[in-house]
Amino acid sequence: MTTRSRSTTVSWSEANARRLDRQSLSGSAAAAGHAAHDVTGGVAAMLGAHAQVLSAAELSVALRAPGVTRTDVRTALWTDRTLVKTFGPRGTVHLLPAGELAMWTGALSAVPAGSSPFPKAARMTPDQVEAVVAAVADALAGAELTIDELSDEVIGRTGPWAGDLVMPAFQGMWPRWRQVLHLAGHRGALCYGPNRGRKATYTSPGTVPMPGPEATAALVRRYLRAYGPATPVHFAQWLSAPRGWAGRLFEDLAGAGEIEEVTFEDCGAAWVAAGDTRFPSGAPRGVRLLPYFDAFAIASRPRERLFHGAAYERALAGGQAGNFPVLLVDGAVAGVWHQRRSGKRIAVTVEPLQPLDAGRTRALEEQVEGLGKALEGTPELTVGKVTVGGHA
Template sequence: MSAPVTVTWSAANARRMGRQFLRTPAKPGEAGPGEVVGAMLGAQAQVSSAAELSVGLRMDGATRQDVREALWGEEPSLVKTYGPRGTIHFLPVAELPLWTGALSAIPGGPSPFKAADRLTESRTEQIVSAIGDALDGARLTIDELGDEVVARTGPWAGDLVLPAFQGVWPRWRSVMHLAGHRGMLCFAPNRGRKVTYTRPPAAGEPPLDAEVATGRLVRRFLYAYGPATPRQYAKWAAAPGAWADAVFASLASSGDIEEVRVEGEPGPSSWVTAGDTEFPEHPEELESVAGVRLLPYFDAYVIASHPRGRLFPGRAYERALAGGQAGNFPVLLIDGVVAGVWHQRRSGRRVTVTVEPLAPLTAARQRDLAGQVERVGEVLEGRAELVVGAVRVGAHA
């Protein structure tokens, strides 16, 4: 057996940026929102405006309206639902069988609820089925959906037992993310200010077989964000580490993935999809082409890329992470690594973008930054102005 390929982190990161449409945004006709989000492996969307910006910045000339049309138009290519880590994501409609098959196969962790408030396996299945039945051909608010679930299951589903942000939620809501993972629930356009839910547009297509979907999603992750270790995949997927170890071992034994060495990383072996071992020979040239980039909250690139210490070097590790967690601050990238944070404030069509670099910028970098701020304004359909200075708001502000 030949020795594993050795790759520098810079080469791996330069390839990652290219595959993320961060080095060169997709040209019109090259990739639409569905294809871009597929390359990202989902766009985290608790803050919908941030997800719209994540996608729009990866497409040459796109605006948030293009992303909204992909979500809510007559022929949607995106769906808003529960994705990796049980968090709200934009996912490609065409890939829902993959996602529902793979996400449903990830073992759950320990329940955070008291034993008396937990659902049995039987009652969990009753609620998931009731959610799917209630949303088939309907668009319901959370209260309307709750009424339908209780009517189809029993009063126990509506017991107010779950601690929530502003009170207590009914028991059935503890499995909403699971209903999303099973393809029974997704978001629909708001009704005024009220969020509504429906069945996904591909609800008639069954999930892929769990083993097939799991292997395919791991290979997709490694293509987008590799080289990566099983534990890095587990962190991205919110999966048990031992389970991820076993999945990677199975894929390695079948020849679907192969080991590589990342120069300077003494930890466990990293992996790529089998045969995917070509990396840029001069990554510093490719990274310099990427230059300056602004990424919003919860951008897929910063959440899924590892190791954290290389992507967030020096002061960036303390300034741009929240307790080691990525995504809570919008970040300034320079040549592929985090080099500052930023914040935007909107007033009508005016968007004020305050950028806090962690080191002085050259004149060329300042011009690049001004161009990026202008692009942020275009995506948000506003007029952007740049302020270079301290960002005084906290994480996820």
């Protein structure tokens, strides 16, 4: 490991190698010192597992923790309750460590709200927003409710205006109050409960959010340890927060000595957590498979360095990461892949953008074998063209 100071440039290779190490994606001995090989530790190291598609989140966690299966992730989530499924960064559904939920809710609820994307007639006043969040918290205290049951409770506690069908939905219209569902999660008023049959339920996480300034400072430090060096713009993009707010936040933390500046290749001035200036001296090596919306692929910036050349066109959707599962070779996106399950059989198709040599082919086969163990199935590997589109 080498130490970098403010006057020294951190290369993309060094930054990328450290990010991989800290998420147990490099296979190096250093990884064990930064991310625990367990379910909760893996989720904490990546700063939440994107769980809009829960099976993808299960795989994100399991591929970082040797020996962990999807059943282990489900046990942590629904039995042990060491994980929580709720609305996380960018307002999207994530798995978060239960022990860190006070920080997350404190930080997420402190992010300034942007302008409403809804038509004027569909919007809610600030007082209505507060009334709905309070109603959600009250309704879910000690309860597990489906979305329809929760809707009835919210409307009954607030008024008929909350039930106005003004929000375009997949096959109709949703009631007005639904536009702040994710905000209720950010405020700590709700999280997901176990499914009731095929229906999702919501419940109270029973967590008091940490004070905003303390929580945002903690989240920035955690983010920089996972994905630094990074700029305030990178942080704002990851969190879906206003750039001006992020810039002021970084200025305040720099003034308090909690973060420090380095020069990051291609970015100029960037930031790391105070004292966290050691980086691996060797370039990333190895082969990895990452599922849909994996945290590493989404958060690593500059994106064009991770998805360089042909990967930018093949593995992104209009510049957006996450819509394709990706193949990493030596720390860079080098292909896409797809799985199709039928019973225990898992058909895995991997499309490298360049032919793999014998050593990398063996490493890919080992990755697919590990994928099968994580998903508790029997994998069959085909190297060839992935014919399905993004998020298929």
